[in-house]
Amino acid sequence: MVLLFFVVAPFAGKSFIEKELSGGVNFLVFSLMQGITFAAGVYVVLAGALVTGAPLMGVHPNPMGRGDDTPLNLGVVRTRNG
Numbered sequence: 045m046v047l048l049f050f051v052v053a054p055f056a057g058k059s060f061i062e063k064e065l066s067g068g069v070n071f072l073v074f075s076l077m078q079g080i081t082f083a084a085g086v087y088v089v090l091a092g093a094l095v096t097g098a099p100l101m102g103v104h105p106n107p108m109g110r111g112d113d114t115p116l117n118l119g120v121v122r123t124r125n126g
Contacts, residue, residue, distance in 0.1 A: 058071045
């Protein structure tokens with residue numbers, strides 16, 4: 045998203061961004077901060093959807109990172125050999 049903000053900022057105009065939007069902050073710094081803020085917001089929304097939706101679908105993200113998306117079963121202890 046930062047790249048998108050950097051591409052669009054010059055088209056909006058340096059003087060417009062610095063006077064109307066950023067309150068005097070350099071337009072490149074403002075674009076950088078807005079891109080990071082937007083990307084962080086999207087990440088929070090997606091992470092919240094994952095946390096909320098995974099239990100509803102019966103899939104629990106594996107904390108060990110092995111790619112095993114089987115439903116969580118706390119009543120059974122599994123070993124590698126059996």
